[in-house]
Amino acid sequence: MLINDVNEFELISILAKVLDQGHAKWGMSSMNHLDLTVSNGDDAAAWAPNTPYEVFTMDACVENVHFRRDFSGWYEIGWKTLASNISDIASMGAQPLYGLVTLGVPATFSVKELKEMYQGFADISGQYQMMMVGGDLVRSDNVFISISLIGGSDAPPLTRSKASEGDVVILTGTVGASKAGLLLLQKELPIYDNNETFLIEKHRKPYPHVSQGKVLSRLQNVSTMDVSDGVFSDLTKLCESSECGAIIHSESIPVDDQLSDCFPEDFLKIALSGGEDYVLLATVNPDQIDNLKQNIDLFVIGKIVSKEQGISVLDTHGNHQDKNDFLGWDHFR
Amino acid sequence: MLINDVNEFELISILAKVLDQGHAKWGMSSMNHLDLTVSNGDDAAAWAPNTPYEVFTMDACVENVHFRRDFSGWYEIGWKTLASNISDIASMGAQPLYGLVTLGVPATFSVKELKEMYQGFADISGQYQMMMVGGDLVRSDNVFISISLIGGSDAPPLTRSKASEGDVVILTGTVGASKAGLLLLQKELPIYDNNETFLIEKHRKPYPHVSQGKVLSRLQNVSTMDVSDGVFSDLTKLCESSECGAIIHSESIPVDDQLSDCFPEDFLKIALSGGEDYVLLATVNPDQIDNLKQNIDLFVIGKIVSKEQGISVLDTHGNHQDKNDFLGWDHFR
Numbered sequence: 001m002l003i004n005d006v007n008e009f010e011l012i013s014i015l016a017k018v019l020d021q022g023h024a025k026w027g028m029s030s031m032n033h034l035d036l037t038v039s040n041g042d043d044a045a046a047w048a049p050n051t052p053y054e055v056f057t058m059d060a061c062v063e064n065v066h067f068r069r070d071f072s073g074w075y076e077i078g079w080k081t082l083a084s085n086i087s088d089i090a091s092m093g094a095q096p097l098y099g100l101v102t103l104g105v106p107a108t109f110s111v112k113e114l115k116e117m118y119q120g121f122a123d124i125s126g127q128y129q130m131m132m133v134g135g136d137l138v139r140s141d142n143v144f145i146s147i148s149l150i151g152g153s154d155a156p157p158l159t160r161s162k163a164s165e166g167d168v169v170i171l172t173g174t175v176g177a178s179k180a181g182l183l184l185l186q187k188e189l190p191i192y193d194n195n196e197t198f199l200i201e202k203h204r205k206p207y208p209h210v211s212q213g214k215v216l217s218r219l220q221n222v223s224t225m226d227v228s229d230g231v232f233s234d235l236t237k238l239c240e241s242s243e244c245g246a247i248i249h250s251e252s253i254p255v256d257d258q259l260s261d262c263f264p265e266d267f268l269k270i271a272l273s274g275g276e277d278y279v280l281l282a283t284v285n286p287d288q289i290d291n292l293k294q295n296i297d298l299f300v301i302g303k304i305v306s307k308e309q310g311i312s313v314l315d316t317h318g319n320h321q322d323k324n325d326f327l328g329w330d331h332f333r
Numbered sequence: 334m335l336i337n338d339v340n341e342f343e344l345i346s347i348l349a350k351v352l353d354q355g356h357a358k359w360g361m362s363s364m365n366h367l368d369l370t371v372s373n374g375d376d377a378a379a380w381a382p383n384t385p386y387e388v389f390t391m392d393a394c395v396e397n398v399h400f401r402r403d404f405s406g407w408y409e410i411g412w413k414t415l416a417s418n419i420s421d422i423a424s425m426g427a428q429p430l431y432g433l434v435t436l437g438v439p440a441t442f443s444v445k446e447l448k449e450m451y452q453g454f455a456d457i458s459g460q461y462q463m464m465m466v467g468g469d470l471v472r473s474d475n476v477f478i479s480i481s482l483i484g485g486s487d488a489p490p491l492t493r494s495k496a497s498e499g500d501v502v503i504l505t506g507t508v509g510a511s512k513a514g515l516l517l518l519q520k521e522l523p524i525y526d527n528n529e530t531f532l533i534e535k536h537r538k539p540y541p542h543v544s545q546g547k548v549l550s551r552l553q554n555v556s557t558m559d560v561s562d563g564v565f566s567d568l569t570k571l572c573e574s575s576e577c578g579a580i581i582h583s584e585s586i587p588v589d590d591q592l593s594d595c596f597p598e599d600f601l602k603i604a605l606s607g608g609e610d611y612v613l614l615a616t617v618n619p620d621q622i623d624n625l626k627q628n629i630d631l632f633v634i635g636k637i638v639s640k641e642q643g644i645s646v647l648d649t650h651g652n653h654q655d656k657n658d659f660l661g662w663d664h665f666r
Binding site: 009032038042043044046047048049051052053054055056057058059060061066069088089090094099100102104133134135136138139140141142144148150151153156157159160161221222225226240241249250328 | 342360370371375376377378379380381382384385386387388389390392393394395398421425427431433434435437462466468469471472473474477479481483484489490492493494507511545558559571574578617
């Protein structure tokens with residue numbers, strides 16, 4: 001059954017059902033989201049805000065630019081596109097609340113594939129206790145998925161611009177696995193071993209660090225970003241916003257054993273340049289580290305220095321490493 | 334200068350400047366939007382909500398599906414894409430507040446064209462006292478513009494589902510001009526007269542009915558939708574949501590003189606089937622009409638009947654007209 005075999009109402013009803021069942025599996029429904037006053041099917045979703053701050057983000061994926069259908073199933077593509085939005089909310093220290101999706105698909109796209117994608121939306125929504133509350137389906141020759149997400153927070157939103165000299169730079173999880181998974185998929189091997197499968201799975205199905213963001217939001221003078229374009233590239237952006245520099249120690253970068261096993265030569269380059277890890281990169285006052293460690297996993301990878309010192313990556317011997325090895329994703333190159 | 338000639342930071346800075354200057358022209362800035370705590374350049378925008386209700390919508394346009402670059406300039410394409418989102422907020426009775434945009438463009442898209450599009454966003458934002466607060470630029474072979482918009486309202490959001498027997502059906506403005514403008518553009522005439530230019534302009538640059546929506550939101554038991562797919566098609570959706578039928582009198586449909594002059598045979602078909610008018614279609618209790626008329630222009634076009642009676646369009650003699658003439662935009666046919 002193709003999209004142009006069913007009318008718009010039927011299609012919306014099929015997809016709303018996938019979402020409702022998915023949300024219900026996680027104990028969520030429009031009924032227990034008391035703040036939600038209008039959901040799927042009207043011109044807009046609506047609610048009564050009940051947090052002192054709201055955050056608002058939008059992120060899109062385009063076929064053959066951000067994903068390939070031979071590298072991931074539609075379930076994972078749906079999961080991951082929403083994950084990248086949830087991660088932006090996480091980086092502000094907020095809880096994701098309500099999402100909308102605009103899908104651009106050709107008329108010959110199958111309803112089965114669409115349902116798989118919605119199952120991905122539903123499952124990650126439930127996992128993070130948020131709801132997809134509507135959207136739009138438009139005709140497009142190449143597939144794109146554009147998602148918009150609202151989050152709520154009790155604390156003022158975290159930003160990129162509060163890093164200052166003396167702060168330590170931390171990561172809330174390992175990095176590089178997603179990029180490694182992509183590199184493995186690009187090899188198109190007939191079979192993958194356990195380590196490789198682990199890395200590929202991390203590429204396909206990331207878990208954003210929402211609870212870590214909330215813990216960070218309780219501190220003062222914290223800067224955060226999510227690692228979407230690569231640690232080095234994202235740290236560069238954070239330092240530009242905060243008008244500071246940073247020194248990173250490459251041996252401190254947390255990586256999964258599977259990454260260093262599969263890529264014994266290149267794992268550090270992959271870890272620093274590879275994007276889509278969706279852990280948080282943050283700068284905090286060193287006094288806060290011990291306390292933070294009681295609540296979240298974290299890895300100190302370096303420190304903030306003056307703007308004039310720029311950004312350096314040092315190896316175990318204190319030698320500067322070539323930054324060109326660590327450049328990440330640029331959206332138009 | 335093409336997009337891939339400038340780096341991401343420069344490009345964001347160029348576009349942010351277009352928005353800032355555009356907003357400023359209308360007396361708006363991040364400074365006087367006191368609720369806005371984080372704007373362009375972070376992972377998400379953020380604010381302190383200060384209305385009891387918020388509404389949230391998303392709408393996208395795809396090149397050669399929803400617009401053609403030989404039919405409208407990028408300025409108008411930007412304006413209109415945001416207009417369709419503002420109109421969804423209007424139909425809920427709310428005030429548009431904050432918008433995000435995701436643009437999918439090829440790397441060879443010119444910065445000049447992108448700035449024109451952003452000028453369109455900036456001007457309609459200012460006109461409606463809302464702000465574009467961020468977005469995302471992704472690579473895509475065919476151009477798409479996906480916009481997401483938050484609105485705020487003191488009154489509970491209007492919906493499609495409150496029409497009941499005895500209500501009158503109203504429009505807040507004329508319909509059909511946008512479709513007529515499109516039909517004229519499709520003729521690709523070497524020159525257009527004043528009437529034709531009027532209709533083409535209505536196609537290219539619609540003005541959503543936000544203030545009308547706010548007036549309607551003060552009433553009880555109102556149903557509203559914006560006319561985006563065509564009066565007949567949108568009324569059908571409203572009746573399905575409200576589980577009712579409707580009788581429309583074709584001679585009551587408000588049309589611009591320019592439309593009836595240019596299309597003396599077909600203007601009613603065009604008025605009832607043509608979408609993208611972005612006026613409001615509403616059902617209200619007949620007692621409220623006189624009061625409403627003191628605050629907004631409105632045109633009574635029919636009444637709500639029982640579900641069993643379905644939806645009919647009657648001519649001046651009370652004869653049923655063929656509904657197939659009035660079917661509007663279906664997103665996948």
